[in-house]
Structures are given as structure tokens and as C-alpha cells.
Amino acid sequence: MKKKKALVTGGAGFIGSHLCDRLFEEDFDVYVVDNLSKGRIENLNKKVDFFKININSPKFLKLLGILKPNIIFHLAAQSSISNSLKDPKKDFQTNLFSTLKLLEKSRKIKIEKIIFTSSAAIFGKAERLPIDEKYPRNPISYYGISKLCSEYFFQNYYKSYQMPYVCLRLANVYGPRQDASGEGGVVAIFANNIIKKTPLVIYGEGEQTRDFIYISDVIDALIRSLDERTIDNFNIGTSTQTSINHLANKLISIDDNKPVRIMHRPQRFSEVEKSSLSYQKFSRVTGFKPKVNLDKGLKKTINYFYQSIN
Ligand SMILES: NC(=O)c1ccc[n+]([C@@H]2O[C@H](COP(=O)([O-])OP(=O)(O)OC[C@H]3O[C@@H](n4cnc5c(N)ncnc54)[C@H](O)[C@@H]3O)[C@@H](O)[C@H]2O)c1
Structure with missing residues (x-):
């Protein structure tokens, strides 16, 4: 049987590179788009088909049309809260506007599913912990704002065009390959x-x-999101x-x-x-439970x- 094609944007980064390793185990053909602004070529699995492309550029949309992936994991992002405060326009361009263009193209090429890494930053300051999905969203950074607006686009593309999606709001992910510079975790x-x-x-x-969740548990959550019955926004943390x-x-x-x-x-x-972040809702739907203390x-x-x- 022909293997399915998974495209990972931001696949040379911390989470993306671990995800690619796991996708090979799940028998996907894996494609990565990353501009290496923060990601590193050494992170990449040798079997990956790599494209050094900026997701803000028209080349990216053209590539999508050629590759026609079945699944997209959209991880590429300006991933620093403090950089979003210094340069909100760049954050908007990369984290929101490019996401919208990606959604529009994904609709046209009829992808099966798109999985997006959102963030605990969409909630802002919380008074009741752990934060569940019903908690009011009130981001206090431009990074949180662009992640939240992206979620609304995913939700509405599903309502309007039945384009299946999962948005995972990740807590503080840590583990091997994470950037240790001033803007890292x-x-x-x-x-x-x-x-x-x-x-x-x-x-x-x-x-x-903060709620620190180990990388392998996050990869498990991303893989569980592939299930076609799973469509929604979910918080992914350890509830501690x-x-x-x-x-x-x-x-x-x-x-x-x-x-x-x-x-x-x-x-x-x-x-x-x-x-x-409470992981209970995702657990009810998929059986997910963080394993690494x-x-x-x-x-x-x-x-x-x-x-x-x-
Ligand atoms: N690490 C965490 O704790 C955490 C928490 C919540 C959400 N997230 C989200 O998860 C995703 C992955 O995070 P990460 O920790 O692996 O970050 P990362 O910075 O290591 O990975 C992001 C990747 O995207 C690439 N990238 C950035 N701008 C790009 C552009 N314009 N075009 C192409 N590639 C571009 C970078 O080079 C990098 O490889 C991000 O969307 C981030 O916002 C991460």
C-alpha cells in the first residue's frame, strides 16, 4: 500500500524533529519545511525530504500544491513570547497570516487533516488551575493572540469547509534538542x-x-491527534x-x-x-496520559x- 505523506512545518526545530522521527515509525513519508531560523539541520532524520523554505513565501504554497500531503503538522512559528512583544508584526506574519494562507491552500488541495501546535499562552493569567478547555481565553502577549486567532481560523475552516483539524495547546515542553539560547525553554x-x-x-x-511536559509525551499527543474521530481544541499538560x-x-x-x-x-x-494545563479532555477522547515524570x-x-x- 502507498505510504501517506506527512508534511511537518518547523520540522527542524525542537518538537518538529522528534515528531519526524516518530512519523517514520508510524510508516509515513515525511516532508519538512523549515527556514532554519531557529531549527537545525543536525536535528533532522536522514530519511526526511527537507525544503529550506520560509512559510511566509509564495514558494511554500507552491510546494504544497506539488507535494499534496495527506496530513500537515503545522509547527513552524516564531516561538518566543518576548520576541513577539519586540516585533508584533513579525509574529503576526509568521504565526497568523502564514497560517491562514496555509489553511486556504490546504482546503484547495483537500488535505485529510491539519494538526496545529497552539499554546497555553492563549489563556493569559489564570486564577483556577489546572486550566481546562472551558477556561476564558485572555492572552497577554502577541504570541498568545496570534495562536488564539489561528485556532479560530482552524475552527471556522472546519465549520465552513469540513476541514478536519486538531489544535493542541501545549504547556512548557522540554527535553533533548530544545534551544538553550536566551529565547529557548x-x-x-x-x-x-x-x-x-x-x-x-x-x-x-x-x-x-509552569507545567513542564516531556517531549515524548507531546509527540504521543500529536500522534494520537491523527485519529480521524478527533477534531477539536485540546490542552496538553500534566495537570501539575x-x-x-x-x-x-x-x-x-x-x-x-x-x-x-x-x-x-x-x-x-x-x-x-x-x-x-489539564489533559483530561484529551484523555477522555484519546486515552492520552503523560508517562514521563x-x-x-x-x-x-x-x-x-x-x-x-x-
Ligand atoms: N516548546 C514549547 O514549550 C511550546 C509550547 C507551546 C507551543 N509550542 C509551539 O510548538 C511549535 C514548535 O515549537 P518548538 O519548541 O519546537 O520551537 P522551535 O523554535 O524549536 O521550532 C520552530 C521551528 O519553526 C521554524 N520556523 C520559524 N519561522 C519559520 C518560517 N517563517 N518559515 C519556516 N520555518 C520557520 C524554526 O526554524 C524552527 O525550526 C511552535 O508552533 C510553538 O509555538 C511550543
Whole structure:
């Protein structure tokens, strides 16, 4: 039987590259579009058909017309909240306008399903945790705004044209291959500090919380989204919160080497205080349950960072 074609935008990035590895196991032909603005060619599985294209460019839409994928995982994004605040126009172009153009083209080439990575940032500041799907959406960053507007486009394309979709609002994903630069995830940044013996910088008191979910659990959720009966928006977290202080101390305690210092800097604008996402709705529909606890996930992540510097 002919293999199905899956296109992963942003497939050279952190989550996208792990997704590609798994899609081969699921017997897909895998195509990646990434402009390598943040993704890395070394992340890519050798079997991937790679196109170094900007999703904002007409070349991308032309390629879609030629490839005619069955499934699209749309992950390419300007993925930094602080960059969205510095340059809202760029965020809008990449995260919203390109998504709309992709949807329109996907409708024309009659794709079977499109799966989109949205974010906990659509909810803004929450008073009741863990946040479920009924919680009011009130983004406080341009990144959150463009993700939320994209979700509305997915929903409405489904209503108007019956184009099946899943939007997964991801909590704080961590694990191997995550960018450890200033704009990366806090786990990757701290893990990198620890192995380089540089201080861990915490913004504010460090009592702000996040819901850290390990990469393999997120890939599991993305794969479960392929089920044709699953069409909707879902929160993907672990339903638990961890403070940044706790995270820093846990990472330091995992590492056997000389402990590093923790430094505090003023709290950043547009940061939510507490966050945790309930996965119950997705669990009811697909049986999903996160499997990797924080201790195990952090150990795997630190080991990866050690290996990658050797
Ligand atoms: N990592 C998280 O904690 C998290 C949480 C919530 C949502 N998300 C979403 O998941 C998706 C993947 O996130 P990630 O952590 O892997 O980020 P990432 O930055 O590692 O991956 C994004 C990829 O998109 C590519 N890209 C960016 N702009 C592009 C453009 N104009 N054209 C083509 N490619 C472009 C980058 O080069 C990169 O490889 C993003 O949509 C992000 O918003 C991530």
C-alpha cells in the first residue's frame, strides 16, 4: 500500500524533529519545511525530504500544491513570547497570516487533516488551575493572540469547509534538542548553565509556576491527534505545576558536579504567575496520559546536554 505523506512545518526545530522521527515509525513519508531560523539541520532524520523554505513565501504554497500531503503538522512559528512583544508584526506574519494562507491552500488541495501546535499562552493569567478547555481565553502577549486567532481560523475552516483539524495547546515542553539560547525553554537554559557551570538566572522571586511536559509525551499527543474521530481544541499538560525555584534546585540536585549559583533578576513583563494545563479532555477522547515524570525527564535532558558538548 502507498505510504501517506506527512508534511511537518518547523520540522527542524525542537518538537518538529522528534515528531519526524516518530512519523517514520508510524510508516509515513515525511516532508519538512523549515527556514532554519531557529531549527537545525543536525536535528533532522536522514530519511526526511527537507525544503529550506520560509512559510511566509509564495514558494511554500507552491510546494504544497506539488507535494499534496495527506496530513500537515503545522509547527513552524516564531516561538518566543518576548520576541513577539519586540516585533508584533513579525509574529503576526509568521504565526497568523502564514497560517491562514496555509489553511486556504490546504482546503484547495483537500488535505485529510491539519494538526496545529497552539499554546497555553492563549489563556493569559489564570486564577483556577489546572486550566481546562472551558477556561476564558485572555492572552497577554502577541504570541498568545496570534495562536488564539489561528485556532479560530482552524475552527471556522472546519465549520465552513469540513476541514478536519486538531489544535493542541501545549504547556512548557522540554527535553533533548530544545534551544538553550536566551529565547529557548527554561529547562534547556538551566541544563546548559549547569553543565557549563554558569549561574542560573531566575526572573522575579522564582515562585512563578509552569507545567513542564516531556517531549515524548507531546509527540504521543500529536500522534494520537491523527485519529480521524478527533477534531477539536485540546490542552496538553500534566495537570501539575512546578515553581521555577523548585525546577532550578531539582536540576542542580540531579547533577553530581560542583553546584552552580542561582541569581535573581527583576520579573519580566507579560509573564504569567501560575500555569498548569489539564489533559483530561484529551484523555477522555484519546486515552492520552503523560508517562514521563519530572525527575525522569530532567535526568534524560541533562544527559543529552552533557552528551551534546562531548
Ligand atoms: N516548546 C514549547 O514549550 C511550546 C509550547 C507551546 C507551543 N509550542 C509551539 O510548538 C511549535 C514548535 O515549537 P518548538 O519548541 O519546537 O520551537 P522551535 O523554535 O524549536 O521550532 C520552530 C521551528 O519553526 C521554524 N520556523 C520559524 N519561522 C519559520 C518560517 N517563517 N518559515 C519556516 N520555518 C520557520 C524554526 O526554524 C524552527 O525550526 C511552535 O508552533 C510553538 O509555538 C511550543
